[in-house]
Amino acid sequence: MRSDAPADAGFDDPLADRVNxxxxxxxxxxxxxxxxxxxxxxxxxxxxxxxxxxxLGKLQDIxxxxxxxxxxLDEVRxxxxxVDGILRVNDLAVERMRGLVSNLRNFGRIDGSGTDxxxxxxxxxxxxxxxxxELRPISVVKEFGELPRVPCRPQQVNQVFMNLLMxxxxxxxxxxxxxxxxxxxxxxxxxxxxxxxxxxxxxxxxRIFEPGFTTRDGRIGMGxxxxxxxxxxxxxxxRLHAASEPGRGATFTLHxxxxxxxxxxxxxxxxxxxxxxxxDEANSDTR
Amino acid sequence: MTMQNTxxxxxxxxxxxxxxxxxxxxxxxxxxLGYTSARAALxxxxxxxxxxxxxxxxxxxxxxxxxxxxxxxSRPLTSRVLLTGYADKENAIRAINDAGLYYYLEKPxxxxxxxxxxxxxxxxSSLFNELDSRVAALxxxxxxxxxVRRRLxxxxx
Numbered sequence: 001m002r003s004d005a006p007a008d009a010g011f012d013d014p015l016a017d018r019v020n021x022x023x024x025x026x027x028x029x030x031x032x033x034x035x036x037x038x039x040x041x042x043x044x045x046x047x048x049x050x051x052x053x054x055x056l057g058k059l060q061d062i063x064x065x066x067x068x069x070x071x072x073l074d075e076v077r078x079x080x081x082x083v084d085g086i087l088r089v090n091d092l093a094v095e096r097m098r099g100l101v102s103n104l105r106n107f108g109r110i111d112g113s114g115t116d117x118x119x120x121x122x123x124x125x126x127x128x129x130x131x132x133x134e135l136r137p138i139s140v141v142k143e144f145g146e147l148p149r150v151p152c153r154p155q156q157v158n159q160v161f162m163n164l165l166m167x168x169x170x171x172x173x174x175x176x177x178x179x180x181x182x183x184x185x186x187x188x189x190x191x192x193x194x195x196x197x198x199x200x201x202x203x204x205x206x207r208i209f210e211p212g213f214t215t216r217d218g219r220i221g222m223g224x225x226x227x228x229x230x231x232x233x234x235x236x237x238x239r240l241h242a243a244s245e246p247g248r249g250a251t252f253t254l255h256x257x258x259x260x261x262x263x264x265x266x267x268x269x270x271x272x273x274x275x276x277x278x279x280d281e282a283n284s285d286t287r
Numbered sequence: 288m289t290m291q292n293t294x295x296x297x298x299x300x301x302x303x304x305x306x307x308x309x310x311x312x313x314x315x316x317x318x319x320l321g322y323t324s325a326r327a328a329l330x331x332x333x334x335x336x337x338x339x340x341x342x343x344x345x346x347x348x349x350x351x352x353x354x355x356x357x358x359x360x361s362r363p364l365t366s367r368v369l370l371t372g373y374a375d376k377e378n379a380i381r382a383i384n385d386a387g388l389y390y391y392l393e394k395p396x397x398x399x400x401x402x403x404x405x406x407x408x409x410x411x412s413s414l415f416n417e418l419d420s421r422v423a424a425l426x427x428x429x430x431x432x433x434x435v436r437r438r439l440x441x442x443x444x
Binding site for chain 2: 006039040041043044048050051054055078079085086089092096129137148
């Protein structure tokens with residue numbers, strides 16, 4: 001159920017422009033991650049191909065005189081064992097590559113800018129797949145509840161996931177963890193992303209959603225920034241806030257309603273005080 | 288050949304440990320120990336005698352450099368080889384000097400090259416081991432001579 005009304009096209013919409021910019025940066029990350037991720041199954045298959053050729057050569061040598069000596073049987077058994085191992089690794093490698101292609105396809109499918117009934121878990125998984133390389137040094141824990149499909153613009157919501165996950169990654173030292181919890185709460189869904197990083201100083205917690213706020217000097221911003229994230233969520237009639245205890249990580253909580261206002265793209269302009277309310281909420285989490 | 292040489296392969300991807308195992312078991316007589324957890328590999332090093340360790344760089348529990356540094360503490364004479372994807376190359380090379388590694392290999396690896404690196408690594412380890420035991424033998428001979436000299440001096444005093 002897409003509604004590609006002209007108003008969705010994004011002309012004269014600075015938010016849509018910035019979402020597109022961020023998506024280009026995401027694409028770059030996707031390619032870099034994919035290149036690395038594909039290297040493992042490729043390396044395995046590359047090596048296995050070579051080993052299969054060697055194994056075949058050894059078998060041909062044994063069969064060359066058309067008589068298999070008893071002592072050669074041990075060698076044949078060794079070769080069979082190696083080939084068996086190789087086939088199992090190749091199954092894994094092919095499965096991995098199939099998964100990578102499927103993630104790409106998934107990423108492409110949800111790439112539309114229109115409104116859709118989206119499976120948020122699919123969006124989170126797809127975003128995690130794109131970030132797999134970045135996230136490798138830390139562990140990601142998924143505590144997914146039962147979620148119905150959510151009416152939203154998947155492209156934008158995935159960009160929010162991307163941004164929150166990248167922030168969490170950058171805040172978390174290697175060896176730490178990120179936990180993603182999802183749950184349905186009445187007529188809304190909740191997604192929480194927690195990290196085990198240094199946390200956000202209470203003085204900064206109220207400011208992190210301000211446009212232009214950053215603690216990372218000189219970093220190329222691949223994301224949208226939390227200000228835009230909140231704008232996206234506001235447009236969906238949802239809420240985004242942060243809680244943190246310095247030294248004990250931070251938790252970003254996203255609520256999206258299951259029933260959307262009729263034209264989600266206009267919500268921000270029509271109710272500017274919504275942003276204010278969300279800011280107050282963020283501040284109230286500063287404990 | 289009196290003793291079977293042992294190669295330890297550590298990579299969080301079972302695909303890599305299994306592919307290396309298949310190759311080494313087909314083409315060499317080495318005993319191959321494969322681990323997908325760096326911590327488990329460190330535990331194993333407490334009891335296993337290993338000639339060469341080949342470890343991946345990007346691993347979730349600890350990176351390959353950290354692992355190989357820790358491995359040096361328990362097995363200082365073992366040759367340590369880092370296996371890296373090209374994306375980690377710069378970081379890896381910078382860290383290699385620091386950890387005193389024997390070699391670094393890039394993924395995707397070439398089997399012949401890998402075998403050569405491992406064979407040379409084994410040779411290097413066994414030379415170190417031999418040197419180590421010769422030094423120990425010299426030391427004990429020296430101690431023995433010292434004792435003999437003392438006894439002689441006492442006898443003729």
